[in-house]
Amino acid sequence: MALRTLFKSGVVLDIYFFKNNRSAFLFTLIWPYLTLTLIIGMGYLFGSAESFKQNVGVSVDPLMYFIASTLATMVSLDVMWGIGGSVLEHRWIGTLPYILLSPNRTSITLVLTYIPRYLLNAGIQLAEFAPLIFVVEGFYGGLFRLSIVILAITLGMLPLLGFSALFTSFLLSIKEESNVLGWLNPLILLFSGAFYPAYLLPRWARIISKALPSTYTIELARLSAIIGSPELRKITLLIGALVAMSVIYNSASGLLIQAGERKAMRKGAI
């Protein structure tokens, strides 16, 4: 069966869903700005833009820094819990058995039908922030930074898909109906350097940080904000790390999601 059709089914589902749910679409549009406003608002509670520049150590516009952080953090979170979340949603509404009845491998079905939603969410967020980035950085500067962010969230998606599939295999196998790993969200964000740069974390936390793909996604996105000129070596290193993690996480998840599915099928959890 053509994987293109499987991918297309995810696109079609999103189009139908948003067409019939205008309010859901509206909130999808509002959500990134709400998050950005919250982050910037909290930032100003703790100090001015000048003190932020001093703390970070480089001359950078805090707005640009937070836009990049918000984008990377939100899309990382989206993809990390997206596939697992979709499994839970399917279980609640009773569509899970019919999704699994697709002749493709379960991991392929779940990932390919989810990717359109991820791309849509990421696309909406990028499109929403793009004008702001152009206003702050000018056309060429904005274009450059936007390109790095797009690269970061596209490349960052790949290992995170594997990461999400690991979570999904766990959800499938434990007959669970709720996001039992939701409590990990703030910890993952913390270790990924979403709140504080990862190099400020204690040594043991930095080890965990290095194992999380979201760390590299966030770092790559931030780099586009912090650097004054392209630090090609650092960007290359981060891209390399993301590619390596894609291979590791996706290979592991391919096997584990099958194991999770078989366990669920043995237990009668589907």
Place this chain on the structure above:
Amino acid sequence: MDVKYDVLELRNRGYSMSEEDSIIARNLRKIYSTYLRKGLIKRERQEVHALKGVSFSVKRGEVFGLLGPNGAGKTTTVKILSTLLLPDGGEARILGFDVVKDASKVRKLIGVSLTVEKGFFWKLTGRENLTYFGMLYGLDGQELRASVQQCLELVGLTSLGVADKLYEEYSLGMKARLSIARALITDPEVLILDEPTLGLDPPSARTLRELLVELAHKKGKTVLVTTHNMFEAEILCDRVAIINEGKIVALDEVEKLKRRLAGKVSLEIIAAPPAKVPVTSLIETVRSLIGAPSKAFPENGLVRLKVVQPLERVEETTSRVLDILHRKGCKIRRVEVKEPNLEDVFIHLTGRKGF
């Protein structure tokens, strides 16, 4: 889809299979583990033997019914045949393909409906839901559009004018029709339907039954349905297997099953108990008195009792039951003796209290 498989090879492996067989289940076994909580932390593992060696085969173009009470193993069997559950023993084949080893091939050959009241996206219309699932199962372009339209027409959702209405606005009957439409979307050889008419009003159930018979007898589809509705099985199925506590206790054509009760009759008594008498204890008292396979259950505030036994004992049983019902203050609404039907066969074979 034209499927070729080696009947001889399967026969050599112990299958009593003919080229006409679409579905074969052989000695299927399934054990579920459950945990009984004992205190705050401690829990005890318990095993539930859902299937204890279920074997049957279904011919091409046949409507085959799997009958049984709740918890008998119907849904477990259906899930195994649908590749959604792994058996702990035994084998099952759909058109020659093993449901475990060749699961992805099997999925291309079957259409499945597990529940009629859910399993779709509430914020999508019937047509949009079918389009999505059609794509998920490999259809695209003109083929997909044609198939969606054809299935919607076949189950009558277009004639009802609701094909483009949101699923959340559907009645249960419409949801059931859409569920059958999804099972048909890839034009599969085999349909596996778990309680397809559960909760439907009589006209909707009748329409659905007629559709299933037409699909089997006119279009050559193999239809496996589970039900606990004996009336439905009697008018819908070419053959039925009665499953009880994980075992097939009888398998034959309905008429042949009924002939097993030659010389026996079915006695039905309906009584209205007084408000102060608990219905369940009344049922227990009466059933222990009868000492024959019987079925008794509350029905709209009444007690309905069915007993299958030889003709010569009916008079004695009737007077004994009526006597105790009178003593308990019940009002007798109806006493009827008639030829046994499939429900009576079930009672005779299983002696179950209710469904």
